[in-house]
Amino acid sequence: MQYWSPGSIEEAVGLLSETGATTRALAGGTDLLAQIRIGGQAPERVIDLKRIPELGRIDVDAQGFRIGAAVCSAEIGEHEELRAAWPGVVEAAELIGSTQIQGRASLGGNLCNASPAADSVPALIAAGATCTLAGPDGRREVRVEDVVLGPGQTSLALGEIVVDFRLPRPQYRTGDAYLRLIPRSEMDIAVVGAGVCLSLDRDGHCTACRVALGAVAPRPILVAGAGEALVGHAVEGDALAALSAAASAATDPIDDMRGTRDYRIRVAGVMARRAAVIAAERAASRV
Amino acid sequence: MKRHVVATIDGEHAEFLCDDGQTLLDVLRDVLHRTGTKEGCGTGDCGACSVIVDGRLVCSCLMLAAEVEGREVETAISISNGDTLHPLQRRFLEDAALQCGVCTPGFLVAAKALLDRNLDPSESEVRFWLAGNLCRCTGYDKIVRSVLETAAELRGGTG
Ligand SMILES: Cc1cc2nc3c(=O)[nH]c(=O)nc-3n(C[C@H](O)[C@H](O)[C@H](O)COP(=O)(O)OP(=O)(O)OC[C@H]3O[C@@H](n4cnc5c(N)ncnc54)[C@H](O)[C@@H]3O)c2cc1C
Ligand code: FES
Ligand code: FES
Numbered sequence: 001m002q003y004w005s006p007g008s009i010e011e012a013v014g015l016l017s018e019t020g021a022t023t024r025a026l027a028g029g030t031d032l033l034a035q036i037r038i039g040g041q042a043p044e045r046v047i048d049l050k051r052i053p054e055l056g057r058i059d060v061d062a063q064g065f066r067i068g069a070a071v072c073s074a075e076i077g078e079h080e081e082l083r084a085a086w087p088g089v090v091e092a093a094e095l096i097g098s099t100q101i102q103g104r105a106s107l108g109g110n111l112c113n114a115s116p117a118a119d120s121v122p123a124l125i126a127a128g129a130t131c132t133l134a135g136p137d138g139r140r141e142v143r144v145e146d147v148v149l150g151p152g153q154t155s156l157a158l159g160e161i162v163v164d165f166r167l168p169r170p171q172y173r174t175g176d177a178y179l180r181l182i183p184r185s186e187m188d189i190a191v192v193g194a195g196v197c198l199s200l201d202r203d204g205h206c207t208a209c210r211v212a213l214g215a216v217a218p219r220p221i222l223v224a225g226a227g228e229a230l231v232g233h234a235v236e237g238d239a240l241a242a243l244s245a246a247a248s249a250a251t252d253p254i255d256d257m258r259g260t261r262d263y264r265i266r267v268a269g270v271m272a273r274r275a276a277v278i279a280a281e282r283a284a285s286r287v
Numbered sequence: 288m289k290r291h292v293v294a295t296i297d298g299e300h301a302e303f304l305c306d307d308g309q310t311l312l313d314v315l316r317d318v319l320h321r322t323g324t325k326e327g328c329g330t331g332d333c334g335a336c337s338v339i340v341d342g343r344l345v346c347s348c349l350m351l352a353a354e355v356e357g358r359e360v361e362t363a364i365s366i367s368n369g370d371t372l373h374p375l376q377r378r379f380l381e382d383a384a385l386q387c388g389v390c391t392p393g394f395l396v397a398a399k400a401l402l403d404r405n406l407d408p409s410e411s412e413v414r415f416w417l418a419g420n421l422c423r424c425t426g427y428d429k430i431v432r433s434v435l436e437t438a439a440e441l442r443g444g445t446g
Contacts, residue, residue: 001306001307001308002307003290003307003308003351003353003354005353005354005356026351028349029349029350029351030331030346030349033310033348033349033350033351034330034331034349037329037330037348038330042308046307046351048351048354050354072343074343097331097419098331098334098418098419098420099344099397099400099401099416099417099418099419100331100334100337100344100345100346100397100419101331101346101349101419103340103343103344103345104343104345104346104349104350185415185418186415186418186419187332187418187419
């Protein structure tokens, strides 16, 4: 295996676009290096993205936040302004692995590893995040929900990398939340993950709501029907029950040692409802 | 061809030759013979290989040695001051927070990283911070207690 650490996006894209050798991007390596160790199959070249300045920074301006795709979760958790604006995205990033994993794991890696259970992905989808891709044909902006196609599969073209994630400054009375159910309190893979972002009007009625689920389908999913069920209503009673039912109905989970299919279907609704309640509390506390 | 890497390891200037595919853990142990850092799983699950790179706690088994070019690496070796034990090490011994000892360097590095940030952690904070360090011998309680007592000692209390 050859190791390259380009200092620019153009150089990285160039290296990743060359055919003839199996080449993989490397961010924190918490998926890639573990997979190489377990599977024994190393790519011929790895291209380390962490020395590219644009990928390693969080920037804030009047429009909002730009999170470099290789920034580690620990750094995301330490960014007070980001946490205040998007607590759900930050709590999802902070759920990834142990303290040691946090020191390396990036949002770009979490997305591009394309696990159905990746924790930050439903939170980013719910928040309406987009990402910037750079490839041999230039740059494009895509919604996070359009990146993962299925387990281990993304819509990135050959040579394309994720440069950053964009989040606006949150709208009036908007809040987000992410909840994950695992069989113990740390260090496990989600049975269900639920991200919710919603906005309230002055009277506490929901004006917009996005619900995204992880670990209950071949890829993280945006459940438009679940969000719509809440719009126009206070975040309680029948409207919440309708959100919960729509979330459960949208799932197509597997059976495994962490939970049966039926269990996941039911728990998806419960986690979506609970995340919505937390998101609503956060939205209400904002002026 | 071997790669030439220059870094700071445990406060000292270090240069070594490695293969691009070698992990930092492999180089620490097999090239630099700094065997204080242990291997448990090799896949990020056990924390025995914990080191601090540029101030961040990481698993050295999930990092390529080539990545530390120009960086600062702290291993379990630099926790003591020569023969003088760090209070964490002393407490671990006094409280019997180790048995076989394979997990101990990782726990010490991780615990020190916590105390460097927060000298007054709650028990729950200690347990969450150390969730990536596995111990098959002690049952964790003595480890957690040692960390809390060290924190108290370093705050200037009686511990
Ligand atoms: C012990 C342990 C516990 C874990 N716990 C969790 C958990 O609780 N929740 C969770 O979601 N995950 C967990 N993971 C998985 C992993 O840590 C995360 O998915 C992490 O976010 C991956 O990021 P990385 O930077 O380490 O990715 P890498 O391993 O560097 O890369 C992952 C994949 O993405 C590609 N890639 C990386 N960056 C880019 C980019 N910018 N553009 C294009 N492609 C890119 C790589 O080529 C590779 O295929 C755990 C892993 C371990 C070892
Ligand atoms: S050896 Fe690195 S985490 Fe187990
Ligand atoms: S003392 Fe043996 S594994 Fe912890």
